[in-house]
Amino acid sequence: MATDARKRFSTPTTFVLLILVSIALVVTDLSGQFLGVPRQLMTWVTNGLYGGVNAPGRWMSYSSSYIQDRQELLDLQREREREYQDAVVKNRRYDSLARENSELRHALALVQRSPHLTLVTAELSALIAVPGRNEILINRGRTHGVQDGMAVLDSTGIYGQVVESLPSTSRVILITDRRIAVPVLVERSGTHAVITGVGNSSELVLEHAEVTADIENGDLLVASGLGGVYPRGYPVGVVTSIEPEASGVEMRVLVEPLAAMHRRTWLQVVVGGATSEVAEE
């Protein structure tokens, strides 16, 4: 019976009728006058259908892109971390080179402004890590003209003195060592004095300074040239503290060395002309 019904709906008359209805619908729809509202209503239904049909695909696409994006981000992060580490290393190297370059410029400037001094440029080889001893090794020795007792400078101040010169290296005692004394004079007043180290790389002490001595905070102390070791007029340090001793006769004067103790790589050994005066910077 069902088959008969289908046959009934498939007669030539049905075909013709449906085709005519189709053409009528097409014409009516194209005229845009009568089917606008039904089409709008149907659009709501079709939108829902489209959404439902495409939801799994969109979900899968979203999921895969999310996973892919996350993996890409992780890879990118690792790559950036590697680049960052490389950059840090490179940056440190550049900093080191810049510092070394700056030191060399200062050393060159020192040579240029001290034409009477004969200087040998030396590089710091090692720090002698013994408590109470402020000593270093430099890579210049007797073969380079370095001898015991010669002064060692950096670009900003007196650094130390050679105490043992070997063929290719030398041992230098810093002015911050307790065993060394540097004759100085106060640049402002011309007062002579002697400073010694206290074992601290940032501090010197002016020995036996009487309370009547013309010394003030901030005074620049330069080498007096007495003894013929340190070039006259070369900076040594700046007075940072003046306190009267308990005896009331002397005062304790602390001096900050101008040389960058333990922070220099390039130094100058005065191999000649130490008694001449250093030109003002």
Added chain:
Amino acid sequence: MKLPRNNVGFSISLVVALVLTMVDLPHFAPDVLTYFTPNFALLVCYYWATNLPTNFSVLVAWLFGFLFDVLYAEPFGLNGLILCVVVLVGLNLPRRSNRPIVGYQLLGLLGVVIFAEIVRLIVMQFVEYPVQGLIVLMPWSIVASLAFWFVVAVILDRWIYVEDTDVSFS
């Protein structure tokens, strides 16, 4: 003889054709594939019209076409008209032992696919933004429909269709 399996298969195939028409291409698929989209509705209707003429009503084809008009936002009646002609051709193919002759079946398919594209071209010329030029004939869609026919035929023949021993429609 009534064959429920064919009725179920027929319904399922129509729904699948509907879904395949509506579903978007995967995001990784190249856009050029949109030109190769087969006319699934036409293929399914043509298959059932040629292979199961006794169980396939032209009214169902027309309603199915109307549904596609709604989904495609095409002028009402356009796909109904096309599918009516498709079913008309499918039902009237020469047959042997209640099955269509393959040569005629393919020839009929070629005709209805081209007919469908031409009718769509003509009608779409009257819509607001008609596409000019021969490209609107969409030869790639025709090629894709013809190529996909073999997939449809194999799937429906092998897993869906059960041969009807009832008298053939004529």
